[in-house]
Amino acid sequence: MTENPNPSVRSRQVSALLRTLREDLGLSGSEVAKSLGMSPSKISRIETGSRGLRVDDVAALLGHYKVPEQKRAQILDQVRKAEERGWWESQGLGLPQLWQALINFESRATRIQNFEALVVPGLLQTDEYTEAIISSINKTLSKVELTNLVASRRARQAVLSRRELQFLAVIDEGALRRPITESGVMRRQLRHLADTSDRPNITIRVVPLQAGQYAGLRGSFAVLEFEDEPSLVYTENQVTSMFLDEKDDVAAYRVALGNILNEALEPAESAQLMARVAEEHE
Template sequence: MRVPPGRPTIRSRQVAGELRRLRKQAGFTTGQVGAQLGLSQAKVSRVETGSSGLRVNDVAAMLGLYRVPEPRQAEILDLVRRAAEPDWVQVHGRGLPEQWQTLIDWESKAVALRSNHAWLVPGLLQTADFARAALRDTAPAALSESELDALVAARLARQAILSRDSPPTVHALLGEMALKVPVGGPGVLAGQLRHLLEVVRKPHVVVRVVPLSAGAHPGLDGAFLLMEFHRDPPLVYTEHRTKSLFLDDDAAVAAHRAAWDRVAERALPQAESVRLIADLADRNG
């Protein structure tokens, strides 16, 4: 079975990136892989960049060479077989950090991130205390301390991209209510607001507040993250109670981009947003 080349889908892009990571982890060069498997170095490189169609047999041979455990091989080969399908739904379980790893992978490759969150400060900008309280209080079932520790660590792992040498530009639209809900109590909220004031000092980060006076707008419909890449098509990520959804369909991406633009039109400029956040931080102590 062969998935034809063309516009890369989210699954083919994920497989390509994973094969590149696994090869490096195993200590092989593309030339060595080609020599071992009877492929040209150029072919291996094209597979790893997503510019070549994926063959199940080729991918299986690479995974075997890299000594990837069989359960993980099965997961990757399933992605190859379904590579032509648009979009990607991930069902949540209590092992949510594994689900977030996919999001971390895509965020690490992005050159621009644009988000909309009307009701809660997004995970990429949360403090550890705020994240713990938010995860604990919004979970559908009680979580143990060890589960909470793992979830908080996974959420904070996303934030490494904000401090790397070439970070993506980040433009977050936050509803005013997201800055007022006392998640974890006034002290935790105040710490979160002060953290936002620190984050916006980074030249690549913009945080703008959508005031309550803006009235109804598309951002009230649900949170989403629009990820843009250097060469590959953009993706949209949305997260719900039981599943996450990655969208790469042109129409879906265009709809979310248009929604983000409409919300941005109603948001305060960054300077006014910073003053509002600072005022709320002072009020909460």
């Protein structure tokens, strides 16, 4: 099978998952190859996404790793759709499959640029702020479901401890002023932003209300960049989450981000604004 210089987002997710499954079992690529009658180079190409995925190859690997039947079916369904560009799905009550993919991609990214128009970026949220947002969006969640979703958001934030990751958060001032919940929670969230902005790999910039009309009015998104993989865009709305991997789509979001940054305050000015808004919640 020929090399695939630009694998789809589904294919990349499956390849990364297969590598993780093997490593979690403490197996080497050579050991797996010998057990399945494959060459070590084939295992490597499958795990790096440098070749197209075949259903029978992936099924053999999943069986060898003793992956449960339901999860195996989900993964094989991704393989069957691997040639489709982009990836979207409706959000459910639990942790959507696409959100799990986002966590995986964030863990491998070298740079994440996230614009948020309505709320504080998820990677910078406090637990109590996250809980207020999720519970207000879906009031039917049980306490257990709500706790699991908050914990999942917190687990995502571990990526910010990676020194090789550069994170840029661009936030509309309206998101800082919107009373999502009671003043104490908002104040602590804003102080958390200020503390986080002191970290060397994190930059926070705020688009002031005085900017008026600007490109960010079209909605929130994140651009993820990788060392040896093509860039991705992640976006979501009321009921749908989506990855975009077409070069033209990614380029369009880069242009939008550049236009948004033209309206944003510099980091030092942004920190001052966040401090003033926090004082308003005293």
